[in-house]
Amino acid sequence: MEVVIVPDAKAGGELIAEAIADLVRRKPEALLGVATGSTPLPVYEALAGTVRSGGVDVSRARICQLDEYVGLPAGHPESYRSVVLREVVEPLGLGEDAFMGPDGTAADVQAACEAYDRALSEAGGVDLQLLGIGTDGHIGFNEPCSSLASRTRIKTLTQQTREDNARFFDSLEEVPHHVITQGIGTILEARHLVLLATGEGKADAVAQSVEGPVSALVPASALQLHPHATVVVDEAAASKLKLADYFRATYAAKPEWQGL
Numbered sequence: 001m002e003v004v005i006v007p008d009a010k011a012g013g014e015l016i017a018e019a020i021a022d023l024v025r026r027k028p029e030a031l032l033g034v035a036t037g038s039t040p041l042p043v044y045e046a047l048a049g050t051v052r053s054g055g056v057d058v059s060r061a062r063i064c065q066l067d068e069y070v071g072l073p074a075g076h077p078e079s080y081r082s083v084v085l086r087e088v089v090e091p092l093g094l095g096e097d098a099f100m101g102p103d104g105t106a107a108d109v110q111a112a113c114e115a116y117d118r119a120l121s122e123a124g125g126v127d128l129q130l131l132g133i134g135t136d137g138h139i140g141f142n143e144p145c146s147s148l149a150s151r152t153r154i155k156t157l158t159q160q161t162r163e164d165n166a167r168f169f170d171s172l173e174e175v176p177h178h179v180i181t182q183g184i185g186t187i188l189e190a191r192h193l194v195l196l197a198t199g200e201g202k203a204d205a206v207a208q209s210v211e212g213p214v215s216a217l218v219p220a221s222a223l224q225l226h227p228h229a230t231v232v233v234d235e236a237a238a239s240k241l242k243l244a245d246y247f248r249a250t251y252a253a254k255p256e257w258q259g260l
């Protein structure tokens with residue numbers, strides 16, 4: 001696992017956007033897994049800026065969703081489908097045909113989960129999966145004690161996650177209890193995992209994930225099992241890492257050709 005400490009969220013966004021642009025230059029039809037929440041927004045802004053200035057052609061790239069609320073009406077502005085279309089797909093100049101996501105409105109949720117898991121493999125697998133992290137260490141919507149081998153399935157949100165996400169809704173009551181999420185086993189199949197965490201509120205979750213034991217109790221610790229996982233953190237999110245100085249020195253000495 002590589003840990004990169006950046007000065008702030010903007011720098012993290014630019015670094016990851018450049019890694020994505022680099023991937024798309026090498027593999028124009030790359031399947032990019034994106035995350036929702038506030039943290040990845042600087043990545044999408046930076047990438048859209050690179051696209052607008054002609055720095056990369058993403059017209060053949062494909063975008064896929066990590067997770068989704070269950071039961072929000074189709075087209076609800078806070079469904080993750082709407083969020084990803086609004087914040088990622090449209091700004092990159094892509095159409096809905098470039099986008100894949102699980103169906104949070106399906107009557108048969110289990111079948112929708114299995115269909116999405118299969119669709120990801122049939123699309124050739126995710127090349128780069130961008131992840132955020134919940135304050136309880138979740139990735140996607142894999143809450144604590146999610147099986148590290150889990151596939152895409154329905155999960156129940158913790159009260160803490162519902163409270164964290166209530167800011168996107170008019171009230172806490174409107175935050176769904178159920179979600180579909182790529183499983184941890186599914187996420188681990190992506191070729192490159194890039195987790196971005198910013199702000200002091202994520203410092204404990206980051207320290208447990210990076211330096212703690214691999215444990216279902218801290219789902220993001222599963223990144224330790226992946227052969228190519230990059231954790232990008234700002235100074236605040238890095239503030240509880242014991243090996244911060246080592247991570248800084250390692251990144252400073254990294255040959256430029258290696259990329260992220």
Ligand SMILES: N[C@@H]1[C@@H](O)[C@H](O)[C@@H](COP(=O)(O)O)O[C@@H]1O
Binds near residue numbers: 036039
């Ligand atoms: N399902 C999403 C996660 O993918 C995201 O990482 C997390 C953190 O969001 P934020 O970046 O806004 O803190 O929120 C939600 O729970």
